[in-house]
Amino acid sequence: MLRKLRQRSKANAPDGALPSLEPAKAMLDGVKNVALIVAGILSAGMGLKGFLLSSHFIDGGATGVSMLLAAGLQFPLAWGILLINLPFLLLGYRQIGLRFALKSAAAIAGLALCLVVVPYPDVTPDLLITAVFGGVFIGAGIGLAMRGGAVLDGTEIVALLISRRSSLLKVSDVVLLLNIVIFGVAAFVLGVTEALYSILTYVAASKTLDFILTGIEQYTGVTIISRRSEDIRHVITRWLGGGVTIYKGESGYGRRGEQEQMDIVFTVVTRLELPRLREEVNRLDPRAFIVQHRVDDAVGGMLKRRPLH
Secondary structure, three states, X not given: OHHHHHHHXXXXXXXXXXXXXXXXXXXXXXXXXXXXXHHHHHHHHHHHHHHHHHHOOOOOHHHHHHHHHHHHHOOOHHHHHHHHHHHHHHHHHHHOOHHHHHHHHHHHHHHHHHHHHOOOOXXXXXXXXXXXXXXXXXXXXXXXXXHOOOOOOOHHHHHHHHHHHOOOOOHHHHHHHHHHHHHHHHHHHOOHHHHHHHHHHHHHHHHHHHHHHHHOOOEEEEEEEOOOHHHHHHHHHHHOOOOOEEEEEEEEEOOOOEEEEEEEEXXXXXXXXXXXXXXXXXXXXXXXXXEEEXXXXXXXXXXXXXXXX
16 A cells, blocks of 8 residues: 555656655654653643642652652752753763653653643542552653653663663663662651552552553464464464464374374564454464463564664
């Protein structure tokens, strides 16, 4: 379809002019990223101003440090968010790039402005609900901003850099390690009860962040054992646009363990692509044996690229 559109555009274009669909696609991607970042800012602002601030709970990372300064020294929260995140933005510029740093700076400035300008309601005085749903809104905001190509907290830049270089640690794992110190200080500044509720807030935010980043498009490894393995391989590579690995194997079935040589197909897809894959395999071979399992992360090959990975 894309080739036909390009050929039609070329046929209708003046001599020497070759229209391209790339600028339009880039513009749509840019609008989508801006919308995700704005939604993330509003969600994080709701979590902070609508839930946490009135109960004297804190978030983690640079925002949590800013909230501690605001509680202990009466330093304006918005200015604290801007100033404390500045060194991390410089690190992001040097290690990741100017575009990422500018988008993140705009997102952090937008969050600071949102806390000053937007009149969020104080949702509830219930401490448990405040801790849990404050974390949900903050985690959703951070995740949406990251899917838009930016971060709302400078410590996430450090977490991204470490997670890129380590196969053992995810972004949320690194953030947890950084926040242990912050919550320890919070126990002295705010009190033990507030610090414990703040940890609960972080747990809720972390789980929501993981779902937004990987839960929707969680990688799933799929092993398919079928006599029509060649047709299945063709469907995956040609029609679904994925990559496959073929194992040479032997089946064993029946009381005597009859053996039969066959090709075993293995592929990695996202959760959104899984239903279509199962539908196509079932259409080709209703008796195919399918085993699927969660994949925490995967790099290289013909994988659908996720934001900031």
